[in-house]
Every structure is written in C-alpha cells, then in structure tokens.
Amino acid sequence: MSDTVLEVQALTKRFGGLVAVDGVSLEVRKGQIVGLIGINGAGKTTLMNCVNGIYRSDDGQVRLNNADITRKTPHEIALAGVGRTFQVPRTFRRMDLIDNLMVPLLHTDASDADLTARAEDGLRQVGLYELRHNHGEELSGGQQKLLELARVIMLDPELILLDEPFAGVNPSLCRIMLQQIEKLRDASKSFLLVSHDLTSIYRLSDHLYVLNQGEIIAEGLVEDVQNDPVVIEAYLGN
Amino acid sequence: MANVVTSSASSAGHWLRPDIVRQLIWYLLIVVLVFWCITAPSRDANLSLYFSFMMWITLASSLNFIAGFAGYMPFGFVAFYGLGAYGTGIAVKVLGLPIWLGVPCGAALGVAFALLVAPSLRLAGIYFAIVSLSLAIICQRVVALLPEWLTGGSLGINLGVVADREHGYYAMVLVLVGVLVTASWLARSRLGKALKAIRDDVEAADAMGIDVARSRLKAWLLAALFASLVGGVDAWFTGAFDTQTAFDVLVTAKTVIYAMAGGLGTALGPVVGAGVLVWVDDQIWRAFPVLNNFLLGLLIVVLILFAPRGIVGSLMQRFPRLRRYVM
Numbered sequence A: 001m002s003d004t005v006l007e008v009q010a011l012t013k014r015f016g017g018l019v020a021v022d023g024v025s026l027e028v029r030k031g032q033i034v035g036l037i038g039i040n041g042a043g044k045t046t047l048m049n050c051v052n053g054i055y056r057s058d059d060g061q062v063r064l065n066n067a068d069i070t071r072k073t074p075h076e077i078a079l080a081g082v083g084r085t086f087q088v089p090r091t092f093r094r095m096d097l098i099d100n101l102m103v104p105l106l107h108t109d110a111s112d113a114d115l116t117a118r119a120e121d122g123l124r125q126v127g128l129y130e131l132r133h134n135h136g137e138e139l140s141g142g143q144q145k146l147l148e149l150a151r152v153i154m155l156d157p158e159l160i161l162l163d164e165p166f167a168g169v170n171p172s173l174c175r176i177m178l179q180q181i182e183k184l185r186d187a188s189k190s191f192l193l194v195s196h197d198l199t200s201i202y203r204l205s206d207h208l209y210v211l212n213q214g215e216i217i218a219e220g221l222v223e224d225v226q227n228d229p230v231v232i233e234a235y236l237g238n
Numbered sequence B: 001m002a003n004v005v006t007s008s009a010s011s012a013g014h015w016l017r018p019d020i021v022r023q024l025i026w027y028l029l030i031v032v033l034v035f036w037c038i039t040a041p042s043r044d045a046n047l048s049l050y051f052s053f054m055m056w057i058t059l060a061s062s063l064n065f066i067a068g069f070a071g072y073m074p075f076g077f078v079a080f081y082g083l084g085a086y087g088t089g090i091a092v093k094v095l096g097l098p099i100w101l102g103v104p105c106g107a108a109l110g111v112a113f114a115l116l117v118a119p120s121l122r123l124a125g126i127y128f129a130i131v132s133l134s135l136a137i138i139c140q141r142v143v144a145l146l147p148e149w150l151t152g153g154s155l156g157i158n159l160g161v162v163a164d165r166e167h168g169y170y171a172m173v174l175v176l177v178g179v180l181v182t183a184s185w186l187a188r189s190r191l192g193k194a195l196k197a198i199r200d201d202v203e204a205a206d207a208m209g210i211d212v213a214r215s216r217l218k219a220w221l222l223a224a225l226f227a228s229l230v231g232g233v234d235a236w237f238t239g240a241f242d243t244q245t246a247f248d249v250l251v252t253a254k255t256v257i258y259a260m261a262g263g264l265g266t267a268l269g270p271v272v273g274a275g276v277l278v279w280v281d282d283q284i285w286r287a288f289p290v291l292n293n294f295l296l297g298l299l300i301v302v303l304i305l306f307a308p309r310g311i312v313g314s315l316m317q318r319f320p321r322l323r324r325y326v327m
C-alpha cells in the first residue's frame, strides 16, 4: 500500500517475564486517525515507546513510509517524521515556552528570528502566547499537555503519536486540543491516538485497534469495535 | 494557574529590548571584572586573592557547562584540573617546552581524558556522579604510579624559575575572559537550548529530534577544556604541585558549591556564586582564623536551605521579570 505511513509488524516487547507488547501488528494510513484503546496496563504506552525508539523492541518491525526504522534512535525517528506526546506531560521545566517550542526546530537552518516567530505562532495556536515568557513548570497540567501538542507540531512530523492527550485536561482546553488535531488531520497528517477514555477516541478515530494484555483483540471501524462482545468483556472484566 | 510573566508589548525592535539590555549588562560585567583584575598587579593588590577569585569563577563557570546546562554533575571534576597541571608540568620539565605552550598541552591532555571517559555520560543522575568520582580517583592513582622522571613522584613537579608568577596571573585573566565569552555564547546558542532540554527531560529532548549524545559531548569537552586550562595556569602561577594538591577532592567540592550557590544554568550564576563566596571566605578567614571553615559551611547550608536554586536562580524564580535580563 503506497499510502501506508506507519506499519507495525509482529512487534514484541518484554520486561523480564512480562510480555507488555505481544506480536502486535497495525497500520496507519496517510491522513488517518487511528485509535488504540485498552485498559490501563494493556501495553499502549509501551507500544508507542517502541515505535518512537525510546524502547528497543525484542521482535518485529516498525516501518515508516516503507523504510525500516526499528533500530533507529528516538531523535533519528523524530527527524524522519514521527512526533509524539507523553502520557504524563514532559515539558522542559526550566525553559520558557518560546524555548520549549524552539527545541524541535534547533536542527533546521532557519534564522533565530524565524525560529522565534514560528514558536510564537505555535503558542498562539494553542492559546498560550500570553504565557510565552513563563517556564514550562509554571503551567497547569492541561496547559502542559497543550504545550506538548504545540511542541510536536513544531517538529512538523508526518505521523503524530498522542498518548492520552485528553487525560486530566479541562473541557475548554480539550476543545482547543480537538480543534488542533482536526486541523492537522485536514492537512493530511496521520495520527496514532492512544486513550483509555472512549468518548473522544470514538469521535475522532477512522479506525480502531483494541489492545488487551499486549495483544490486539479487535480492530475495525468504530461502530464494529464498539459492539464487539470481546471488547465489551475486556473492558468490563472477565 | 501561572502568574503571567509580562513583557512590555511596545518594546519589539527598540534598542532597550531585553535581550540587548541583557548582553549590555553581561559584557559590561566582563569588562569591569577584567579591568579590575588586570590592574591588580599595578595596584599592589593581594595577587593570590585575585588569582583565586578568577580561578574559581572559571572553574565554576566551566562546571556549569556540563552540570548547569546539560544536567550532568561530575563529582570527579578535579581530574581535568589535575591533568591540566600535570600535562603542563610534563610538557615543560620533560619536553622542554616554554610554559605558554605547556598549558595548551595540559588542556589537550584534559580534553583527551574527557573523550576517553565520555561513555560515562550514558549513565544518568547519581550513577554518573559516582562513576565520575571513581574515574578521578583512578586518575590520581595512575599519575602517582608513573615513573619519577616523568611526574616527579611523591614530590610532584616544581616548575621553579620557568614559571613567572605574574605571567601566570595574566594567563588566568585570558582564560577567565575565554570562559565568560563561551558562557554567554552558550547561554544564547542553539547548543545551549538543546542542552537545557536534555537537562530538563532527556527522553523528551531525544523525541524532539535533539542528538543527545553529540550535544552533551560538546558541553563535556568545553567543561574539560577550561578546567584543565585552569589546572595548567594554576601550576604556572604557584610553580609547584603534586598528586595530592592537583587531584584534591576539595577542588571539585568548592567548584560545585560555588556554582550551585550562584545558580546553575545561567552564565551569571557561577560568576556571582564564586565571586561572593571567595570574597566571603577571605573576610571570614581574616576575622575568625579559627572558626572560618565552620562559618563558611554554615553560610552554605543556609544558602542551600533558603535559596535552593542559588542566588541568581532563586532571584529569577522570585522575580520572573529578571529572567530576560540575566545572561
């Protein structure tokens, strides 16, 4: 498939005896928002860490635009076009917001003035411009999640991995977040969206995967997955 | 909700822009500092005090490159200083080079050692600190075991008449200018931002496209370069050293304390910290010859308790508007 952006094949990640990700295969196409759901501990974050290179997977392959990126380092994968946010926001605590957004731009040869302008614009997009001289640590949890989204947008990646973007974010900030995601999708960016909260993910996703104890137990369109008895059982307990 | 750090909206493009004011203040500080130190010999001032003032500012500033910007605290920092001294001594005594060529040789030795042990930067936090400390101890032992014709054995190296004290003093002024200019460049550069990102969250920096290994190696080599230059120039100024003085853990301890007292992560912090504490140390030492170490220790404890981010760091936290004026 020529429009496949991300292709994960039989990926496995073990921690000692625990198999956190167990032979997972999935695919994200251009302009698609793919949802990945599953209860806490299902292996969603671990999978994401394997895709962006923070964890080294034990088995399987990750391909980006048909190029193997399985053994690449996180910064190589970032520059190849994969951006991500973190479940617990990881802003640069003691850098101001402008510098926070400049970090993904440092490798470019644009002028410093240009970088500043782009960072300021990025902050305006998510409504954090007024706080541009504040440090990352001075933001609320929800604001930090927005800052992370703005930061990953600066990287201008083809594929964005979002780990629980709405968790702990108040409704008005959630709205900004949703707007930004939809805007990026309209600009043909692809997403792998991880959440254990179903409402937002049902609304956004074009395609869904359900992860349970490291394995994909269901996939398909939202309507199909929603009513799948296997999924209901996994969510409501055995 | 955070208190908004305001900025005067009309200031863009004006010559009073914070970043310009910031540079003016900083370079003015350098000029005053250098003028004050360079004229000390002609004022018949206490050269040892001035020398140690410059030396500790330089050491604290170079420690700041790796500890303040990149977030790696090297408890074995003295290794660079010691190798700088020995490299200089060997170049002069064994190779017969003039001392002004010996000091760069010492620096080259320090930087080479930094390259050799650079893989230790893969360790995080306290593990890095401990390994760094061990490497410095190993370094001291190895130098102590080298043949006497090379390192002078337990007597150490005496540079004697080769090393003119006043020339050594001026060499220190040069190294001081070098470290301060480097610090201000780093504070504004892209490398500096990359390092701060690594310090604040290494995985997030990596995921945002920062080549972590390369960036922190640069900071590491810069820190090693200036610390070993100080070692060589100190040997030039004092004329003699041995493995006890050149690898004294107190050198690391003082450097760390001075840098932290001023505040890591800004170019200004270590200058303020070393400047203030060297002066206070001297005052206390004059007034209370017996209790001086106790009082200095007490002062440091109080400082850490009430200003955990150092003098400059805590002021910037308390008065956020200052941030944009501090280099």
Ligand SMILES: Nc1ncnc2c1ncn2[C@@H]1O[C@H](COP(=O)(O)OP(=O)(O)O)[C@@H](O)[C@H]1O
Residues within 6 Å of the ligand: A015, A018, A020, A038, A039, A040, A041, A042, A043, A044, A045, A046, A047
């Ligand atoms: N670094 C790690 N070391 C050991 N076990 C881990 C590590 N990271 C995750 N795990 C384990 O892997 C499993 C999946 O965790 P995670 O991927 O965080 O789940 P999710 O994001 O779906 O809630 C859990 O059992 C968790 O305890």
Ligand SMILES: [Mg+2]
Residues within 6 Å of the ligand: A044, A045, A046, A087
């Ligand atoms: Mg998770």
